[in-house]
Amino acid sequence: MTKPVTGVLFDVDGTLVDSVYLHAVAWWQAFRQYDHDVPMARIHRAIGMGSDKILDALLGPDHDSSSDEALIAAHSALYAPHWPALRPLPGARRLLDTCANRGLSVVLATSASRPELDALLRCLDVDSALTAVTSADDASQSKPAPDILEVALERSGLSAEETVFVGDSVWDVHAAAKLSIPCIGLTSGGLCAAELLDHGAAAIYEDPQDLLDHLDEALTSAFRKSLAEAG
Template sequence: MAGVLFDVDGTLVDSVYLHVVAWWQALRQHGHDVPMAHIHRAIGLGSDRILDELLGPGHDDEADRAVRAAHASLFAVHWPALRPLPGARRLLDTCADRGLRVVLATSASRPELDALLRCLDSDGSLTAVTSADDAGASKPAPDIVEVAVQRSGLSAEEVVFVGDSVWDIEAAGRLSIPCIGVTCGGLGAAELLEHGATGAYGDPQDLLDNLDEALTTAFRMALI
């Protein structure tokens, strides 16, 4: 038995740039003019870490809570427009049909997770899901990945992770779990491979088209 853990934002759902705009607007509302390119590179960090990455040390915790709340409200406006990335549903269904345990490993809030699940419409293929409530610390800490492994009913040696950011790769790597990269979140293949991805594919459809190769390579790396 084996399993595949999936990040969601930017990996299965086309939401990364909506997050970028929501963070950009939230930061501007509270007096921070941060270039969108900088925000994009921080996407994948949890909301408890992204402001440290974007604003540096010494910012006010109370003000941070207001920025995070503004981001959540601004992003929620886009929930009805969320769409799965090409091949996302078929990838989840195919993995499940092959007998793989499929777990969504995301630190999205519960309401946001519900919107993502409605978008994917693949509940029948999922073994388990995670949310922000399940992790003491967000990526690149491995907490949410560790919970996903536990809910899969498998060991870390029996799973691979699929993600679109360097933070996904780092979080999985801290548990010695190989990570397959996808570039549909906006990072290039070279950067994902440089940070340790076992392969880099354009989107879920590209990964599905090369699934045997991708899984074989990833599980082989887990044995090294």
């Protein structure tokens, strides 16, 4: 018999903050600066990986990596001017507050760099609801590796058996699966429900508000699927 849910881990970009397409544009411009013509659709589907993974995913593992650091820096420089315009997705603040008020540990587990995370935290303005926060700087590998989620569990004192992860990308789903954490998928990052389900998401909702409106159902269905797969 499973333990009750005592904590919820959240991705941030595309899950709580409407930033995925800004990242895609910034990466597209950065690639063009270094003579890489990468279609925007491919970039969008790679968002959710950290910078340690996204270049190999989009340029190939055998690409000339001599410009990687400069390319990553270019993305950061192109994305940073958008920080003041970032907005929470519908219901994001209320979702985090509601989880915290229910006594659940609320943990942000993102592949964003620390400077980007600071901008996201300013956008969300829900520090009092948070138990812990992690970023790409806290892990040796970003999603779909589970390192960031492992750090999130350690910092919050949670175990995988009593935790749910909420994310918007297939990389979130894969990272959670490596720790046997059920993942609730949101389509607010631009992926369709079918794709997230095909990759193993336990349940799908449109955005944070939709998840909030069905929170009890979501937590229950996620754990039912987890138990069924474990059995």
